Amino acid sequence: MHLAYPAVLAVLLFCTGLYGVLARRNAILVLMSVELMLNAVNLNLVAFDVWLRDTLHAGQALTLFTIAIAAAEIGIGLAIVLLVYRNRGSSDIDRLRDLAERPDGGDATGHGAQPQPDTEAEAAA
Amino acid sequence: MTLAATAAAHGFLSPTGVEIAFLLVGIATLGAALITVTTRQLVHAALWLVVALGGIAVEYLLLTAEFIAWVQVLIYVGSVVVLLLFGLMLTKAPIGRSPDADSGNRWAALVVALASAGTLVWVVVDAFRATWIDLDGAVQGSTATLGRTLFQYWVLPFEALSVLLLAALVGAIVLSRKGGEGKAPAADLRSGAARTGTAPREEQH
Incomplete structure (x- = not known):
């Protein structure tokens, strides 16, 4: 098999995931796009492992590790998204702007006001 | 030319059955x-994700990595998508069309994605124009082969990964527990840190 087939497919899947991460608003849809990007990398790892005929099978072992880490990541990520939804009533990442730099607020007020929403969120939890 | 020689040996314009599949x-x-x-x-996005991940599992099978393919089916299609569906339901995602699924910067995202796709496809095709995977011979990723290498050469990362999974499990439980006792240790920790004067919030002032 020509090596370009899996490599090009992995590139296109990765860029699809990149578009999803940048363009989606719901945090869970962003997590789905991250899964697509991780799968593109896994496809590359398996294809190059089969191509190189590695005796250690480093590519396939790393693919297994990536899958396990992705499972851990999706668990933690969904827990964080649920916590944010419980505290804020929304999981739209556009609206989570507590850490954003506001053009009107000065630097001093930004530092002074920083602990405020943090304690509020913990009180609401 | 080596490119012409390898192309003649492999058939540049006559793809094999595996390639067509x-x-x-x-x-x-x-x-x-x-x-x-x-x-x-x-919800349809999560269900189409099942199709995409299942297709990648079939690609693994075509690359003779059968163990990875079944792990992909078990973990991604079996558990990750179910977790995502649970997340969608618990955050009360709207059933039906939601007009604000995309944020305002989707055109910038499209430009970035197309530019990176073009660049990467050009680089990859240019680099691997004359490279063929030899799929004949022994199966590369059978369960016996992969199990042997995993437990001969990759034991230490494997065990570290199990610790990481345990940590992620405990972290997810702590994060998703509802209030109550969860607040007390955090407040305790903060007062203890403030007493010794090592809290980062104290250092700022």
Whole structure:
């Protein structure tokens, strides 16, 4: 098999995931796009492992590790998204702007006001 | 020219059956991925993600990595998508079309994605124009082979990974527990840190 087939497919899947991460608003849809990007990398790892005929099978072992880490990541990520939804009533990442730099607020007020929403969120939890 | 020689040996314009199957499954996978990132129905996005991940599992099978393929089916299709569906339900995602599924910067995202896709496809095709995977001979990723290498050469990362999974499990439980006792240790920790004067919030002032 020509090596370009899996490599090009992995590139296109990765860029699809990149578009999803940048363009989606719901945090869970962003997590789905991250899964697509991780799968593109896994496809590359398996294809190059089969191509190189590695005796250690480093590519396939790393693919297994990536899958396990992705499972851990999706668990933690969904827990964080649920916590944010419980505290804020929304999981739209556009609206989570507590850490954003506001053009009107000065630097001093930004530092002074920083602990405020943090304690509020913990009180609401 | 080595390129012409290898092309003549492998058939540059006459793809093999495996290549045709890979191409067809790849088109289906890519289409499902595109629908996943563009559809406005949130639950349909998760279901199209199942198609995309299953297609990638078939690609693993075509690359003779059968153990990875079944792990992909078990973990991604079996548990990750179910977790995502649970997340969609618990955050009360709207059933049906939601007009604000995409944020305002989708055109910038499209430009970035197309530019990176063009660049990477050009680089990859240029680099691996004359490279062929030899799929004949012994199966590369059978369960016996992979199990032997995993437990001979990769034991230490494997065990570290189990510790990481345990830590992620405990972290997810702590994060998703409802209030109550969860607040007390944090407040305790903060007062203890303030007493010794090592809290980062104290250092700022």
